[in-house]
Amino acid sequence: MSFISFEFVILFVICFLIYYIVQKRLRKYVLxxxxxxxxxxxxxxxxxxxxxxSILTYCIGIMIESARAKRYLxxxxxxxxxxxxxxxxxxxxxxxxxxxxSFIFPLGISFYTFQAIAxxxxxxxxxxxxxxxxxxFMLYMLLFMKFLSGPIERPADLLSQIKELRxxxxxxxxxGLKLIVVGLVKKLVLADHISPYIDGIFSSIYTxxxxxxxxxxxxxxxxxxxDFSGYTDIAIGGAMLFGLRLSPxxxxxxxxxxxxxxxxxxxxxxxxxxxxxxxxxxxxxxxHLGSSGIVISLLVxxxxxxxxxxxxxxxVVYGLIQxxxxxxxxxxxxxxxxxxxxxxxWLYGLLSGVRTYLVFALSLVFxxxxxxxxxxxxxxxxSFQTNSCWKEINIGMSDHICIVSGSALLLMxxxxxxMSRRNLLHQLEMxxxxxxxxxxxxxxxxxxxxxxxxxxxFIYLQF
Amino acid sequence: MQTIELLEILSGIFRKVLKRDDIFLTENTTxxxxxxxxxxxxxxxxxxxxxxxxxxxxxxxIVKLKNVGDLCHAITEKRK
Numbered sequence: 001m002s003f004i005s006f007e008f009v010i011l012f013v014i015c016f017l018i019y020y021i022v023q024k025r026l027r028k029y030v031l032x033x034x035x036x037x038x039x040x041x042x043x044x045x046x047x048x049x050x051x052x053x054s055i056l057t058y059c060i061g062i063m064i065e066s067a068r069a070k071r072y073l074x075x076x077x078x079x080x081x082x083x084x085x086x087x088x089x090x091x092x093x094x095x096x097x098x099x100x101x102s103f104i105f106p107l108g109i110s111f112y113t114f115q116a117i118a119x120x121x122x123x124x125x126x127x128x129x130x131x132x133x134x135x136x137f138m139l140y141m142l143l144f145m146k147f148l149s150g151p152i153e154r155p156a157d158l159l160s161q162i163k164e165l166r167x168x169x170x171x172x173x174x175x176g177l178k179l180i181v182v183g184l185v186k187k188l189v190l191a192d193h194i195s196p197y198i199d200g201i202f203s204s205i206y207t208x209x210x211x212x213x214x215x216x217x218x219x220x221x222x223x224x225x226x227d228f229s230g231y232t233d234i235a236i237g238g239a240m241l242f243g244l245r246l247s248p249x250x251x252x253x254x255x256x257x258x259x260x261x262x263x264x265x266x267x268x269x270x271x272x273x274x275x276x277x278x279x280x281x282x283x284x285x286x287x288h289l290g291s292s293g294i295v296i297s298l299l300v301x302x303x304x305x306x307x308x309x310x311x312x313x314x315x316v317v318y319g320l321i322q323x324x325x326x327x328x329x330x331x332x333x334x335x336x337x338x339x340x341x342x343x344x345x346w347l348y349g350l351l352s353g354v355r356t357y358l359v360f361a362l363s364l365v366f367x368x369x370x371x372x373x374x375x376x377x378x379x380x381x382x383s384f385q386t387n388s389c390w391k392e393i394n395i396g397m398s399d400h401i402c403i404v405s406g407s408a409l410l411l412m413x414x415x416x417x418x419m420s421r422r423n424l425l426h427q428l429e430m431x432x433x434x435x436x437x438x439x440x441x442x443x444x445x446x447x448x449x450x451x452x453x454x455x456x457x458f459i460y461l462q463f
Numbered sequence: 464m465q466t467i468e469l470l471e472i473l474s475g476i477f478r479k480v481l482k483r484d485d486i487f488l489t490e491n492t493t494x495x496x497x498x499x500x501x502x503x504x505x506x507x508x509x510x511x512x513x514x515x516x517x518x519x520x521x522x523x524x525i526v527k528l529k530n531v532g533d534l535c536h537a538i539t540e541k542r543k
Contacts, residue, residue, distance in 0.1 A: 125526055260503065275502050283506035284522040287513075294507060330503055334482065 001041045002457065003148075003234050004187065011037060012238065019242060020167060027165045028139050031242065038144035042107055049106045053087060054141040056080075057116040058134060061123045065130035077124045081117060088113040093311055108147045110308060114273055115141060119155045121277055128155045136162050145239040149231055149460040151247040151269035161244050168243040171429070176240025178425045181443055182415070183233030187458075188451030190408040191226035197395045198223055202368050202378075210383020211392040217382060219395075220368055221361050222409060224459060225253065228267070231458045252416045257352035259325040259359055274305050294330070299323040306367075314366045314375055321363040404450045466490065469535050476511050480504065490532030518542065 001007045015034035019027055040047035060080035067073045088109055095103040119140075122128035131137040140159045168176065201208045201216035208216070232249040239246045247269050256262035263271045279301040286293030299320065306319020329336075340348040362379065369375035394402055418424045428436060470488050477486045481499040494500045500508065506525075512534075513519055518541045528534050 125523055127526070279502065280506070280526070281522060284509075284525060287506045287510040290510060291507060293510075294503060297506075298503075326503075 001038055003231065003238075004184070004453075004455070007041065008038075011041075016241060024165070028135055028162060031143065031165075032135055032139050035139065035142040035144040035147060039108070039142065039147060043104065045104075046106045046108070049087075049091070049109065050112060050142055050147075051138075053084065053109070053112060053116060054138050055134075056083060057119060057141065058131065058137045061120055061130040061137075062132065064120065064123050068126075073124075077120060080120050084113050084116050084120075108149070111150045111152055112141050112147065114152045114270070118152070118273060118277060122155055128159075131155070131159060133163075143239070143244070145235045145242075145244070146246055149228070149235075149458060150267075151232065151235070151249045152273050153247060153269070157247055158244070166243045168241055172240050172243065174429060175425055176237040178428070179233045179237030179240065181237075181440075181447070182425075183230040183235075183237060184447055184451065185408065185443065186226040186230030186233065186412060188230075188447055188453065188455075190405050190412060191223050191230060192452035192455045193401050193405040193408075194219055194397065195223050195227070197397050197401075201395055205369065205374050205378050205381075209392050210381055210385065212395050213378055214382045214384065215393055215395050217361050217365055217378070220364050221254075221357065224364065225250070226409075226412065227459045231460065252420060254357060254413075255353065255420075256356050257349050258329050259322060259356055260329050262356050262360060263322065263326070270305070270308075274301055278304060291330075295327050298327055298330075302326070309367065313372045314369060317372055317375070318363050318366040321359070321366070325359055408450075466535050466539075469538060470531070472515070473512065473531065473534065476515055477508065480508050480511050488531045490530070490535060492531040493529065512538070516542070 001011065011034060015030060019030045022030060036047060039050055057080070060076065060083075063076050064073065064080070067076050091106055091109055095105075119128070119131075123130050131140070136159065139162050140153070140155065143158070143162075146153060198216050198220050201212050202220075205213070229250045236246045236248070249268050251265040251268065253262055253265040256265050279297055282297035282300055283294055286296055289296070302319040302323030303316055304319065305322070306315040306317070309315050309318070336348075336352075365378050366372065366375045369378055397405070415424065428439060431439075470490070474486055474488045477488060477497065477500070478484055481497070481504060483499060486497055488497075494505070509520060509525055516538060518538065520537065520541070524537055528537060
C-alpha cells in the first residue's frame with residue numbers, strides 16, 4: 001500500500017474520521033490499528049517482523065533501565081543491539097546467502113531498526129527513560145506515516161508527542177495538506193516523469209551514448225531528491241493531520257557548498273543518526289589518535305552508511321567517496337578559505353556548489369549501477385562532446401516531458417528558495433480567499449493534468 | 464581552579480584547534496556560537512582538553528555536555 005494508491009487514501013480517510021470521532025484515550029489505538037493494517041496489507045510477515053522487533057526493543061529497554069548500576073548493564077545493551085543488527089542483516093542478506101532471489105526484504109525494517117537502536121542507546125546513556133506503556137511504544141515504532149522510509153524519529157521527538165496526542169489545529173491541518181500537495185507535485189510531476197528515462201540509461205549502460213550517460217548522471221540526483229523529499233513531504237504533511245510533527249529530512253541540499261554541508265541537509269534523520277550513534281562513539285574511541293582518529297571514524301561511518309543502502313561493493317564505494325571528500329574538505333579548510341578570499345566569495349560559492357553537486361552525482365552512479373564494474377564503465381564513457389544531438393541529450397524524453405519536468409524542477413527550486421526566505425505556505429494562508437483557492441485549484445489541476453498517475457513506488461522503499 | 468581561569472584555558476585550546484583568534488568562551492557558549500565547532504572538530508577539542516588538563520572523560524560524560532558551562536563543571540568534578 002503506497003502513499004499514492006487508492007487503498008491508502010481509503011485507509012487514511014477512515015483512520016482520520018475515526019481518530020477525531022473517538023475519545024482522546026482511544027486515539028492512539030486508532031493510529032496503531034491503522035499502522036498494523038498498513039504494514040500487514042503489504043505482507044503479513046512484514047507485520048509479524050515489525051511487531052517482533054518492537055516488542056523485543058520494548059523489553060530490552062525496560063531491562064536496561066532496571067539493570068542500572070549493575071555489572072550486566074552493558075551485556076544487556078550490547079545483546080539488544082546485536083540482536084537488532086543480526087535480525088536486520090539476516091533479512092538484508094538472506095537472498096544472497098541462500099541464493100533464493102524470491103525472498104522479500106521486509107519493508108521499513110532498516111528504518112525501524114535504526115529507530116530501535118536509537119531508543120535503546122538513549123535509554124542506555126540515561127538520556128531517556130525506558131517506555132513502560134506498550135501501545136505508546138508500538139506506535140512510536142510502527143506509526144504508518146513514517147514506517148516505510150522514515151524520517152527516523154528519536155524517542156524525545158516522537159514518543160513525547162504520542163503520550164500527549166493532541167488533535168491538529170485548523171492551521172496545522174491546512175499546513176499538512178499543503179505539504180502533501182507539494183510532495184505530490186515533486187513526486188508525480190517531476191520524479192515520475194524523468195525516472196523511466198534515467199532508469200532506461202542505467203539499465204543499458206553498455207549501449208548508451210556518452211552524452212546520454214552524462215545526462216543520466218546529472219539528472220539522477222534530481223530524480224532521487226524529488227522522489228524522496230516528495231515522499232517525506234507527504235509523510236510529514238499526513239502526520240500533521242493527526243497533530244503529530246515528524247522531523248524534517250531535507251533542507252535544500254543542492255545549495256550546499258561542501259559535501260560536509262550537503263550531508264547536514266540531505267536525509268537529515270539518517271545522517272544525524274549515524275553522526276550521534278556511530279561517528280561520535282567512534283571518534284571518542286579514536287580521539288587519542290588526534291586528527292587521524294577523525295579520518296578513520298569518518299571513513300568507517302560513511303562506508304557503513306553506504307552499506308546500509310544495500311549489499312555490494314558499489315555501496316561501499318558510494319560511502320567511501322563521501323568519506324574521502326569530507327576528509328579532503330576537513331584537511332583543506334584553510335586553503336579553500338584563502339582561495340575564496342582571492343577569487344571572491346560569490347564566485348567561490350557558485351563553483352563550490354557546482355563541485356558538491358557533481359561529486360554527489362558521480363557517487364550516485366555507484367549507488368544506482370548494478371555493479372562496481374558497470375559504474376566505472378559508466379563514468380569512463382561519459383562524454384562531454386558538444387556535437388551530441390538533442391535526441392541523445394534528452395535521453396529519450398519527449399519535448400512535452402522535458403517542458404513539464406523542467407518547469408516542475410524550476411518551480412521546486414523557486415519554492416525552496418522562497419521557503420528559505422519566508423514560509424510561503426504560511427504566506428499563502430494570509431492571502432484573500434480568492435487568491436488562495438485559485439492557487440489550490442491551479443496546483444490540483446497541474447497534478448491531474450501533468451502528474452504521472454499510476455506509479456506507486458518510491459525509490460527509498462527498497463532500503 | 465576558578466571557572467574564569469578555566470574558561471581562559473579552554474578559550475586558548477579552542478583558538479589553537481579551530482585556528483581562530485576571536486574565540487572567547489563563556490559558560491553559556493554552545494557549538495552554535497563558535498564557528499568551526501561542529502561534530503568534525505568536537506572530539507579533537509575534547510582530546511586536546513584532556514591532554515592539556517591531564518584528565519580523561521568517558522563517552523557518556525562527553526554525550527552529556529551541552530555547553531561550555533557543563534564542560535567546566537565536568538572538569539572541576541574530575542579534578543576534585
